[in-house]
Structure formats: C-alpha cells, structure tokens
Amino acid sequence: MKLDIHIHGAWHACAEISLRDVAALSRNDPLTLRYDADYAIRRLHARDLRALSVRSPVDFAVHPFAAWPSFLIDLLPQGAARKRLERASPVGLSDWEMIARGAINPAGNLRVHPARTTVSSHHPGFSLEEMIERGDAFVDYADEVGATVAGATDTQGEAPKFWVVQDKQGHWHPDAGQLAANVRRHALLKFPVSDAGPRAVDILRHEAAYQRVAKRMGLRVTPELPQFIDGALLIPRFDRRVGSGGEIRLGVESVYSISGIVDSTRESLAHHQVLIELHKCCTDFDEEVLEYFRRDILNLALGNRDNHGRNTAILKETDGSIRLAPVFDFGPSYLDARAIVRVIHWDAERGVSIDWGKVLANLETRFADVDREPPNMVEIAKELRRFGQQLTALPQTMRDCGVDESIIEARRDDIDSLVRALSTVAAR
Numbered sequence: 001m002k003l004d005i006h007i008h009g010a011w012h013a014c015a016e017i018s019l020r021d022v023a024a025l026s027r028n029d030p031l032t033l034r035y036d037a038d039y040a041i042r043r044l045h046a047r048d049l050r051a052l053s054v055r056s057p058v059d060f061a062v063h064p065f066a067a068w069p070s071f072l073i074d075l076l077p078q079g080a081a082r083k084r085l086e087r088a089s090p091v092g093l094s095d096w097e098m099i100a101r102g103a104i105n106p107a108g109n110l111r112v113h114p115a116r117t118t119v120s121s122h123h124p125g126f127s128l129e130e131m132i133e134r135g136d137a138f139v140d141y142a143d144e145v146g147a148t149v150a151g152a153t154d155t156q157g158e159a160p161k162f163w164v165v166q167d168k169q170g171h172w173h174p175d176a177g178q179l180a181a182n183v184r185r186h187a188l189l190k191f192p193v194s195d196a197g198p199r200a201v202d203i204l205r206h207e208a209a210y211q212r213v214a215k216r217m218g219l220r221v222t223p224e225l226p227q228f229i230d231g232a233l234l235i236p237r238f239d240r241r242v243g244s245g246g247e248i249r250l251g252v253e254s255v256y257s258i259s260g261i262v263d264s265t266r267e268s269l270a271h272h273q274v275l276i277e278l279h280k281c282c283t284d285f286d287e288e289v290l291e292y293f294r295r296d297i298l299n300l301a302l303g304n305r306d307n308h309g310r311n312t313a314i315l316k317e318t319d320g321s322i323r324l325a326p327v328f329d330f331g332p333s334y335l336d337a338r339a340i341v342r343v344i345h346w347d348a349e350r351g352v353s354i355d356w357g358k359v360l361a362n363l364e365t366r367f368a369d370v371d372r373e374p375p376n377m378v379e380i381a382k383e384l385r386r387f388g389q390q391l392t393a394l395p396q397t398m399r400d401c402g403v404d405e406s407i408i409e410a411r412r413d414d415i416d417s418l419v420r421a422l423s424t425v426a427a428r
Helices: 070-075 079-087 095-102 128-132 136-144 200-216 271-281 285-302 356-369 377-391 394-400 405-423
Strands: 002-007 010-019 031-035 062-065 110-112 161-167 172-174 183-190 227-229 232-236 240-243 246-249 251-254 313-316 322-324
Touching: 070 110, 070 251, 079 095, 128 136, 128 172, 128 232, 136 172, 183 240, 200 227, 200 232, 200 285, 200 394, 271 285, 271 356, 285 322, 285 377, 285 405, 356 377, 377 405, 394 405
Parallel strands: none
Antiparallel strands: 002 010, 002 110, 010 031, 031 062, 161 172, 161 183, 183 232, 227 232, 240 246, 251 313, 313 322
16 A cells, blocks of 8 residues: 655655554554655654654664554544544445545545546535535535545534535535645634534534633634634645645644554553653744643643543644644534544543642653653742642633633633642642
8 A cells, every 4th residue: 555745835745554464453563654755755753744763763764563563644634534434335444445445634644545536527616505504416516526524424423524515716625635736725614513412502613712721821822713613613724735836734643643543442642652742843932832731721721631542642843844734623622422432641641630740740750751851840840839820810811712601610620629639730
C-alpha cells in the first residue's frame, strides 16, 4: 500500500507499507515501512511535515514493525466513520481494508494513495442551510463524489460529520479534495451525537461558547471560531489553508501517535508521558508546556472530561515548526449521557483535587528518569498561579461568551477549588 504526502502545494509519493503476513490484516499485526528512495534523497532526516511521523523521520532504511506504526491509526477510520464504511460493504472489513478505503482524504497532509482518481464534477454546490438540513441531495452527492465523511450520514445513534469546503462563489461542497483551486475556506460540519442523551444539542452548542471562553482565557484557538447554526456546528479547519498557489495542507499528528499508542483500549497514557513526547518534537517546548497546563486546567474547570489522546494533536507548519494544534473537541462533556471520564491523568490527580506542587515535582522526576532536561518548574508554577487568578473571573467570562447559567452554576465549585489549589502552587 502506497502513502502520499502533501507538501509545496502537491501530492508526492513518499512511502510504502507492506504486510509481513498477507493474512495478518489487523492493526496489531506486523508490517514493514520504507520511504520511497527518490523522496528520501532530498528530505533525509526530516521529521516535520515532510515526514510520516515525528517518530518515523525520513531515511533509506526498511523498518519492520511488530504492530502498525501509530501514525497509521490516525488515518484509520474510527467510530461512526468505520461503521458507515462497514455498512457499505457486503463483507466485513479488516483494518487493512478499512484504511485503504477510508484514508484517501483524511485530516493532515498524509493519505493512502487512491486506487482510482475521482474526477470533480461541475455541481453548483449547496447553501449552508441545505447542508445543515441534511437534505438527501447533499448526502447523495457526498457519496457520489467519494467525499471523506468523518461520521455517519444517518441516525442510529451516530453523529454525522462532514468535511466541507466553501467555493469562491459562496457555495458549499462535501470535501473530496478536488476543489483546491476554487476554495475559499475549509470546515467541518458537525451534528449532535444522539447517544449523548437529552443534552446532546446543548453540548454541541456549547462547543462554540467554550471556544470563545478558551480565546478569552488565552488558549490557542483558530483565527475564526466555530459557529453554531440551526442545530449544527461549523468548525473552521486548522490543517487547511488557502494560499496564492492553492491549497496548503499542514501536518497533524495526535497525542496517541506521537506517544506510540496503537491500541488505546490496551495502552494507557499519562500527562507526563505526553509532555516528554512534546519535548522531543515541539519547536518551542517552553511555550507548549504552559499551553498544555492551561488547557488541562480549563478542562477541569469547565467539565470537559473527554481528554483522550485523539482530542489533542500537534500541528506541523510549512516553516518546519511543530507545536500544539488549536484547541478542538472542547465542550461540556460532563453533560454527556454516556458518562465520559478523563483518561489522561497527572501523577497527583484525585478527581478535580490536584496537588499541583506535587505534579511539578513528579514531572521533574519523570523527565530525569528518561534523561531529559525538565521544563522550568519555577516558570510553570508562576504561570499556574497567574492562571489560577484569571480563573476567578471565569464565571463572568463564561456568561459573556454565551454559556448557560445552569452550566456556570454547575461548574462554580470546581472553579473555586482550582482557584484555591493554584493560588499557592510553587516548584519544590
């Protein structure tokens, strides 16, 4: 199976993955990876957006893996997207078949080389209202052009998510990756998850409000914030830009991927592990570690429990820099009827009650254990105290940003607890 990478405004054949056992088709089975020699010769040792992963820099070697390299799991359709592809197939699909069919236009700048080229038609597109109404014409056309749909297109407890683009005439199209020369902007159109229960629409609506809060609190967000429109959320994409030469695709890699996690149901991940991996790859780690702490504190304050390793990612820019991607999937998931829980924790975490001084002491030890220079704990402690002081105004900030009063009141105790805990934190 061949892999392509998008750099300098075009797709390039860059690597090949092959099964070491033709009957072994699962992500947990062995395979071999090698970069294309013509590609590697001009990009040797790159580990930025020119590489498949920060864990797989460009080289000439043949790499055997006991299980799939973790960056492939980022490309593998998950959840509702996987179910949709399975329904479209008369037989069950293996992971190998799933990635071959479902990874031809994913997030980021990687793809599986398509078996056939999809020819763009001259469809005039849809209005935003038509897309949001999920009319049959829009869904049928999305299927016809082979657009990547990151979710189901029907009900049955699944949340439809469409990659969409707006052309220069203002019309919207399902994103099959064929309109680069005529695109004004790229977005994700997201609908409520019915399995989330009676508050599903509220949760989605508050994703937009929570993004406004995140911006006010100084977190990294997209230049244009998400919009909640008639029951759907239009989310600007941070991995796509429109330049003078056409489409620019930035590299995206999840926290699971940079940490080497292949099966998150079997392998756990802690915050200190994430920070060690960010230290290995980020251009300015001193800034990223502060951003990381601010995000998790705000997660705790606002009740965003859904902090698994695909809800945080790194963004690989065209200038070669690597940093945390803007905040995404950020909402009041504590309202979700599926009883979502935090899966990434600090060493000293006991619910929202966290000894932040102990967190810093443990973090310093964890870095020393792997012979890494620890971050500046004095500066982190200073930032935690400053951010804690900023949290005192969080209820009013939430109100200003359109958060419901019931949610503000429900979060008040945890906010107050965090303010107290952060006020005295110091490096030990």
